[in-house]
Amino acid sequence: MRPLEIAIPVLLVAYSVWPILTGRRRPIPIQALPPLALVLAVLHLVLEGYRWQMIPLYILVLGTCGFALPALRRLDRGAFRRRSWRGIALVGLTLLVAAATALPVLLPVPRVPAPSGPYRVGTVTAELADTAREEIYSARADEPRRFLIQVWYPAVPESNTRPAPWMEDAAIVAPAIAEWLDLPRFFLDHLALARASSYAGAPVDRSGSPFPVLIFSHGWGGFRAQNTYQMQELASHGYVVVGMEHTYGAVVTVFPDGQVAPNNPAALPDGVPDAEYEATARRLVEQWIGDMAFALDSLEDWNRADPKGRFTGTLELASVGVLGHSTGGAAAIEFCSAEPRCGGGVTMDAWMMPVTEETLSLGVERPFLFLFSELWPTEKNQAQFDRLQQTSNPADRVATTLGTGHYDFSDLPALSPLAPQLGLKGPINGARVQQIVNAYSLAFFDQVLKGKATTLLDGPSAAFPEVRFDR
Numbered sequence: 001m002r003p004l005e006i007a008i009p010v011l012l013v014a015y016s017v018w019p020i021l022t023g024r025r026r027p028i029p030i031q032a033l034p035p036l037a038l039v040l041a042v043l044h045l046v047l048e049g050y051r052w053q054m055i056p057l058y059i060l061v062l063g064t065c066g067f068a069l070p071a072l073r074r075l076d077r078g079a080f081r082r083r084s085w086r087g088i089a090l091v092g093l094t095l096l097v098a099a100a101t102a103l104p105v106l107l108p109v110p111r112v113p114a115p116s117g118p119y120r121v122g123t124v125t126a127e128l129a130d131t132a133r134e135e136i137y138s139a140r141a142d143e144p145r146r147f148l149i150q151v152w153y154p155a156v157p158e159s160n161t162r163p164a165p166w167m168e169d170a171a172i173v174a175p176a177i178a179e180w181l182d183l184p185r186f187f188l189d190h191l192a193l194a195r196a197s198s199y200a201g202a203p204v205d206r207s208g209s210p211f212p213v214l215i216f217s218h219g220w221g222g223f224r225a226q227n228t229y230q231m232q233e234l235a236s237h238g239y240v241v242v243g244m245e246h247t248y249g250a251v252v253t254v255f256p257d258g259q260v261a262p263n264n265p266a267a268l269p270d271g272v273p274d275a276e277y278e279a280t281a282r283r284l285v286e287q288w289i290g291d292m293a294f295a296l297d298s299l300e301d302w303n304r305a306d307p308k309g310r311f312t313g314t315l316e317l318a319s320v321g322v323l324g325h326s327t328g329g330a331a332a333i334e335f336c337s338a339e340p341r342c343g344g345g346v347t348m349d350a351w352m353m354p355v356t357e358e359t360l361s362l363g364v365e366r367p368f369l370f371l372f373s374e375l376w377p378t379e380k381n382q383a384q385f386d387r388l389q390q391t392s393n394p395a396d397r398v399a400t401t402l403g404t405g406h407y408d409f410s411d412l413p414a415l416s417p418l419a420p421q422l423g424l425k426g427p428i429n430g431a432r433v434q435q436i437v438n439a440y441s442l443a444f445f446d447q448v449l450k451g452k453a454t455t456l457l458d459g460p461s462a463a464f465p466e467v468r469f470d471r
Contacts (some may be wrong), residue, residue, distance in 0.1 A: 002042035002102050009101040011037040012064055016093040020078040026071075034068035037061050043294055051190040051212060055109050064093070085281070109190055110414040112166055112228050113275035113434060114197045115133065117236025122155025122202030123164055124310070125224075127256055132293045136287060137248035137264045147291050148245040148253060148297075150224045151287065153311075154211060154236035157343065159200035166194035166411070167225055169254035176252040179390075180221050181422065188415065196228050198235070209314040212321065212449040213299060214241045215292050215335075217327025219351070220268055220284075221251045226410045233438040237447065242295055246288045268327075281354035286417055288331040289338075296320065305433065319343030321445045325409050330354040333388070336366045344368060344448040346441045348409040349376050352384035363391030369444040370396065370459065372470075373404035373435065377425050397444075397457050398470040401436055403428030409437060436464050 014032040018026050041061050044054075111149040115121060126149055140366040165171055170192035175185040213236060214417050220224050224245035225231075229243045247253045248264040255261070267390065269277070291348030296317070302316065303315040322345035324332030329350025334343035337359045371387070375387075401408070405426035413419040420427060439456065446452040455461075459469050 001101075002044075002048045002109055003059075004040050004048055005054060005104055007040050008037050008044065008061060011040070011096050012057075012060060013094055014098045015064065015068065016090045016097065020087060023082060025080050025082055031068055031071055034061065034064040034392050037369075038065050049193045051104070051109070051193060053104040053190060054185060056103060057097070059096055060093075060100055074282060079108065080325060105416055107187075107190065107416050108281065110166065110194045111409065112194070112196045112232065112411060112414070113431065115232040115236030115435070116438075117154070117233065117238070119154035119205055119208070119236045119238060120157055120202075121152055121232050121235045122157060122196040122200070122204065123150060123152050123196070124201055125150045125168060128295060128298055130290065133287075133290055135247070136283075137267050140262075145247070145287070145290065145294075146255065147247045148224060148232075148255070149295050150243040150245070151240060152198055152228075152231040152243070153207060153240045153314075154203035154205040154235060154238060155199060156205045156299070157202035161199045162200065163195040164198050165192070166196045166201040166228055167223075172254050172260060173223060179224075180251050180263075183422075185282055191415075194227075196232065198228075198232055203311055204314050208238050210303075210316040211238055211240045211314060212316045212319070212445070213296075214239050214321040214323060214445065215295060216241060216243045217288060217292060217322070217324040217328030217331040218244065218250065219248065219324075219328050220249060221263055222325065223250050223252070223408070225420040225468075226412070227323075228411055229430045229434045230415075230437055230441060231325075232354075234442060237442055237446075238450075240299075240311070242299065243286070244291055244295065244328075246291055247248055249284060249288065262396075264417055278353050281330075282356060285327065285331050285334055285354040288328070288336050292322070292331065292335050293339065296339075317341065319449060321345060321449055323441065325349060326351045326406065327354065333368075334359060334370070337362070337364045344365050344444070346371065346444055348437070349373050349406050350385065352381050352388065355384065355388065360387045361391060363388060363393070365393055367393050367444075367448055368396045369440060371396070371409070371440065372400045373408055373426065374402050375408055376401055376406035399440065400468045400470060401428070401433060402466045402468060404433055408433045432466070436467060439464065440467070 020028045038061050130145040135143040135145050143466040174191040178185050178187045182252045224243035234241050240242045245253055247261045251263050253261040300317055301312040306312040320341055322332040325348045329347035332345045332347050336345050345371045403426045408425045413425040419425045443454040443456040447454050
């Protein structure tokens with residue numbers, strides 16, 4: 001909970017329990033606590049912002065003020081009988097405040113952890129249009145492929161700049177995520193209040209440029225900012241990280257002109273024969289690989305002459321890194337199997353069904369770090385991965401984090417302490433998983449792209465006993 005959200009129920013509880021604890025009627029300072037709580041509620045609405053989880057507390061503040069204000073005029077300093085109807089009512093009020101407080105506690109405004117690197121982080125979002133490719137998932141004919149990217153980079157933000165929202169266009173994206181998770185559409189509206197640790201449009205910190213470039217591909221039904229904790233961490237250590245948003249494969253895409261492209265279920269249909277499903281999945285990933293290649297081409301243009309003057313001469317593009325989660329993991333594997341500009345990749349619960357027979361047979365020469373959760377991999381996915389592993393770079397590392405589920409690699413576990421019950425994570429602490437993912441992905445890219453030696457990838461580490469090396 002945010003500071004004013006904490007203060008409001010504290011004042012209400014102090015008001016209700018005072019007579020019970022002291023056995024005396026309230027003095028003026030205690031009698032004035034509900035009006036003070038009302039003032040704080042107004043400040044909360046102005047400064048912190050409304051969210052539906054606070055509605056029961058708003059009601060209790062108004063109701064308690066209705067009793068407290070008249071009592072200020074007829075103050076009685078005598079004894080208070082604990083065993084009375086008033087005493088029972090105050091116990092009931094205390095329980096109501098506790099129950100009302102549980103809702104914002106269990107559904108807090110998410111906090112994206114601050115990055116640990118020496119650089120502060122900027123972020124920008126851009127629309128890219130590849131006129132050489134047709135949009136195969138739109139109902140409109142002859143539509144070129146359009147998609148969004150979000151870039152995180154070392155920056156020097158202005159001193160009075162406020163951190164950027166964690167989620168842009170949250171009024172559209174948050175309900176789409178809620179529906180994807182089979183929750184009521186309003187359930188995640190408070191995501192609009194979440195802030196990242198990056199600064200929109202901040203100038204690039206050129207002191208350490210040119211910076212190696214990393215490309216992140218989300219999973220089916222994901223979105224470009226789903227791994228903001230990881231994107232910010234890598235950027236703070238001197239990387240330019242590009243988060244893809246694959247139109248019609250993302251949960252929803254909101255373009256700058258207001259056009260909304262929802263997820264297209266036909267792009268990855270359920271209930272079809274395996275052969276048809278795998279062919280459809282490969283077609284989807286092929287489109288995503290095209291997005292990644294075009295984004296890389298666009299970055300090369302920006303590096304030569306960025307129209308906005310931001311990235312000109314700051315990008316190291318000779319050897320780029322790739323990250324991918326789930327379906328994006330398959331895209332990362334396929335991208336690096338054919339793209340000479342790829343220097344190596346990290347996958348998180350890579351979904352292997354879209355990986356082509358050719359790639360499974362020939363493997364990938366570029367080094368990879370394959371991270372898996374403990375609870376998600378299926379027998380079929382594992383069999384496909386074993387084939388790839390046998391023919392790929394012998395220096396590849398495969399690690400499983402015990403106690404994790406599929407979404408533990410993303411920001412989603414930060415949505416609520418109820419994330420395990422909502423199926424968003426395994427039993428391990430979510431912040432701990434993010435520490436693990438950040439440490440291993442940073443160590444890998446530092447080694448592969450910057451030539452920094454590390455022992456973290458050699459095998460089990462006392463610092464991270466939850467990580468099991470499988471190869």
